[in-house]
Amino acid sequence: MTPAMIVCVCKSVSDRTIRSSIADGIDSFDELQFELGVASCCGKCEESVRDVMMQSGVCASRCGVVEHHTQAVPLTFYERKAA
Numbered sequence: 739m740t741p742a743m744i745v746c747v748c749k750s751v752s753d754r755t756i757r758s759s760i761a762d763g764i765d766s767f768d769e770l771q772f773e774l775g776v777a778s779c780c781g782k783c784e785e786s787v788r789d790v791m792m793q794s795g796v797c798a799s800r801c802g803v804v805e806h807h808t809q810a811v812p813l814t815f816y817e818r819k820a821a
């Protein structure tokens with residue numbers, strides 16, 4: 739087993755704790771921040787937290803979306819006719 743790496747020094751949160759929380763169903767940065775306190779002190783760990791999220795298969799973008807669905811949206815074109 740690889741040793742845990744502290745991601746958030748201020749709150750003493752390791753990458754293992756973050757992965758465990760994600761495995762338990764947390765799927766957004768905001769939830770991790772609320773539940774674990776990461777990036778709620780100095781904020782320097784935010785990018786590292788997002789990296790761990792991305793490695794765990796959770797969207798690390800600021801949107802907090804777990805899966806991006808690429809569903810085709812039908813487009814409708816309107817012709818503009820001269821009066």
Ligand code: FES
Pocket residue numbers: 745746747748749776777778779780781782783784
């Ligand atoms: S290192 Fe995470 S808030 Fe400071």
